[in-house]
Amino acid sequence: MTVSRALKTPERVSPEVRARVEEAVRAVGYVPNRLAGSLSSSRSSVIGLVVPSIENSLFASTIQGISDVLRRHGHELMIASSGYGAAAEEAAIRAFLGQRVAGLILHDTTHTPEAVAMIRRAGIPVVENGTLTRQPLDMVVSYSNHDAAKAMTQHLLRLGYRRIGFVTLPLAANERSRDRRRGYEAALEEAGLPYDPRLVLEVPPGLAAGVEALYRLLEGGGEPDAIFFAGDVLAIGAALECTRRGWKVPEKVAIAAFDNIDLLGHLVPPVTTLRLPRQEIGRRSAEVLLDRIQGRATGPLAIDLRFEIIHRAST
Amino acid sequence: MTVSRALKTPERVSPEVRARVEEAVRAVGYVPNRLAGSLSSSRSSVIGLVVPSIENSLFASTIQGISDVLRRHGHELMIASSGYGAAAEEAAIRAFLGQRVAGLILHDTTHTPEAVAMIRRAGIPVVENGTLTRQPLDMVVSYSNHDAAKAMTQHLLRLGYRRIGFVTLPLAANERSRDRRRGYEAALEEAGLPYDPRLVLEVPPGLAAGVEALYRLLEGGGEPDAIFFAGDVLAIGAALECTRRGWKVPEKVAIAAFDNIDLLGHLVPPVTTLRLPRQEIGRRSAEVLLDRIQGRATGPLAIDLRFEIIHRAST
DNA sequence: TTGTAGGCGTTATCAA
């Protein structure tokens, strides 16, 4: 007990005892067993994070933000990827709850009923990250995918484009993509423009898909004057393909992207895009989670971290 | 005890008891406490991973590979980033050992003496990932940065380039970069070419650094006919800058990169590079670690996963 | 096949 105190609350132990303990710790290379500590105190310093994919650099920024904050506060981070499936997410959540994590951060905002029930029973705080969902489990830290897509579409409209193509990642089981799509439609509607299905495309992720989308839209009869690639690296693939073909952007077709990937600013021409607070989402998520864990806050919470349009020469 | 058995070794319990337990588990939403399990059995299912940076997409591939294998085997993954510093790595390792992880995967191959001592005392298996180091702590799964850089340099020599520039990331405290640099030098030496300091540059990571390196080498008096960017996205920055300036590659200067970033193949012209088994490194690391944890293997081990040159139009 | 006893390494609590 005295050792425990000397290590956790050194001020509550005599200097002499403290010194002896420190010496002994050094001598034997003692590393306290936090499993036992957690079991005894029913407090854990581990946070569980479930992202659709670790490999995706956008999520990676968020993870880095989370990791930085947790490290500073002496917490550990457990990660699992759900591969974009709610069942895998449920499995990950179950595993984390088995490890008695102190809190969860989930990127997806759609969960299996069982996953929700487990989290409720565990009674631990949760942050959702993917989009400013209307039905949060608990806390949300994100930006509005709907508003971001709408703002970019309006930006294009303001620039005079009238036949705006929209390329999205798969809409199924992903509230983020659906939000973006609805934002696009909302902007058109407010502008009194018709929705033309020949201008809308759903494609898998990846550079190659961006290239393919470019051709399909240009040759699909919709005659787009601009294309808004609402996902990942799609716009990069398309922009590079224009370079390859010697097509002038935005004269041939304007191109807009959805994320502040460094590279977009280095392309020729640099590509208009949205700045999304990826790292900030991670940092704030970790912070609000720790606030709750440490009893500094209670109750639901929704933090809108906003976005920003970066206007460049491609539009 | 019967419940424990029903859950872990259902075949050793009567069907009737099994059914009753399953029913009860469902009814109360019971999630076994793995902390208590680990404490009692002194076995853990958690693996600790320390990478220099989570945000870097190259490490992200490796992490994904690790995560996939661990998930399939019912193990969890704890992550920390060392920010490229051995002291931060040591702190992460200490935290992981406190959590009684079953094994460690470290990307860096240089560690503080204290970190090494702690790992030794803990007696858990370790895999190092960054390069085929000669003095592994325990197991290594990687490729040879030295050989890869040498091979690419020789490739350029074979193509007839004689004044080959070399751009590296910071050499301090990073065996990988030093290995690459030595590989470059070895190739020159074997070819009987002099080492010209005007052709070698050390820069920070990032697209912009690649652009800057391009100019500094072209204007530095070394008159390179090819530049080998031995790190990350440096080559992308340089290649895009050539596009922007309308410089022909490889006529103006040939460009070679060091990693199989998808994008390199989509640039104009596509950029020659090395294919490195990033994901495979992650998968194999997890596999050999599990082999040891589950007692299927013992002793040191070095797995060389090789690399491959992807010759494209930029050289 | 089922159950009992004891202990894993901490921390909460209370007593000295």
Added chain:
DNA sequence: TTGATAACGCCTACAA
């Protein structure tokens, strides 16, 4: 300020 005792929830070992 220090120490004794009893959990925490599971698993090992052994007994019924």
